[in-house]
Amino acid sequence: MTAVLQRKERAAAPAPGHPRRRRSPYGLASVLFLAPLVFVFAVFSWWPIIQSGLLAFQRTNLVAVAEWVAWENFANLFADPLLGTAVVNTAWFTVLALLFGFPVPVFLAVVMSQLRRGSAVFRVLVYLPVAVPPVVAIMMWKFFYNADYGLLNNLLGVVGLGPYPWLQDTAWAMPSLVLEATWAGAGGTVLIYLAALTAVPKELYEAAESDGASIWRRVWHITLPHLRGVLLLMLLLQVIGTFQVFTEPFVMTDGGPEDSTVTVLLLIYRYAFVYGDYGMAAALSVLLAVVLGALSAVYLRATRTWSSS
Template identity: 75%
Template sequence: MTGHPLAAAAFLAPMLVVFGYFSWLPIVQSAILSMQQTNLVDSAQWVGWQNFRNLFDDPLLWTALRNTGLFVCLALVFGFPAPLFLAVVMSTLRRFGGLFRVLVYLPVAVPPVVAVLLWKWFYDPDHGLFNQILGLVGLGPYPWLQSTRWAMPSLVLEATWAALGGTVLIYLAALASVPRELYEAAETDGASIWRRVWHITLPQLRGVLLLMLLLQVIGTFQVFTEPFVLTDGGPEDATVTVLLLIYRYAFIYGDYGLAAALSVLLALVLGLLSAIYLRATRRWSDG
């Protein structure tokens, strides 16, 4: 017996109102704010598309876009396969599997700012842990965060470590759903572990892999904590990202209209990339 449609609508109404108020209303307000020149203290002045024109005239925007693109690429190259590799290895462990799961997930339990500050000490050029370890084998010291060459890879390394645990657990849960008979048959046929991963694990996890890839691209495009705490965008603006630039526009320069314009632009780019990605991978995901 089905309920009346009006009863269902009344039941969902409070949730829809709350969701719309906290999710869609800020988006609409940001779009309106992007057309205004305001510091949120004096009365706002309607300027239309002028904020977007000013945005594209700012050379720091292109620096931030280039740095963010570099961060995304490095995070995908190193951060995307690492949790999958760990999950595959951990799924084959017969002993101490629970202990390894706790150790891998531990970074997620550490507050992000605390973790970043800890890594800032690791990267200290004089007394940091990394240079001390490398010094034992005659290497370094390296100016991790003070060098335009090493600063961005250093941020990627910390961000990969911080996000590793949750992604590994997702892959472990997905691996548990793969029929064990497939691995047993492949092992009987003499397939190596890498052939089993390539011909069984990856095809069975393709839907999860595609979703995690999209989420990682969206997440890395919005990187903020690492450049803000570790380098503050330096050295020489080598780690200024889009979100850090939004923060500067709003809270350093006091131009909230310009910050909103860049926020809207970022949201549109991520939405477009997501739509193209989902459309391009739909057939492979359903295959």
């Protein structure tokens, strides 16, 4: 009897090198806990994406019965001359936003990290524009940009400059939008950089300072290398965000003057809510998603080695 029991125990025992897997008692509970969240996310995120993909191949105004038109929406989209204008304007906004809006938060974060006193006050002041509702901020800047009685022209007039047609001239309109967007969005980025700077060892700065390194050499050789991963991620997020700019041109200029501030998202809005062609709007949305997805994949692959080094 004892020999039989010993053989059963050896048969039930796990093989050497393969420990027995213990079933987690929290598996079912975790699934039940996450199920409502996954369901809500699927209904409000995944399902609209699927609907947009199907809508891109249909002709509909969401009132009449949808008609399947295959690739006709995409053909009509590429035949629209305003599409090229919107793409160029969006790319121009992105370039200006990267030239001015990307280095400004880095500079502010580095300067604020070196402050000995009053850093909390400056953090509040820098983040304050983020707390202002976007439409309110844009309307305020629209008042500042007024060519007749705007604050900017009045201030520049004191030193003998201007007046400038900020939003009424095709050359000035887009830089004006970029200036407002940089002011409104820089605060959150500054706080992210400040949080990343807390991970930089203080001993490196102390050693560099004792060796007589200037503040700019410390920033170039210590701060920026430690921010490399965060900088690359924020650059990608800013490119994606600027490609989807909508509120500034919609509220401040409505795409004018002479369509100089019509962006891709503003064109999508016009297709859907001005022309009532939701199929064209969905087709352009799908194209934008594909372009941004491909751009992100290429960017992440190209910077994978540099960001991890």
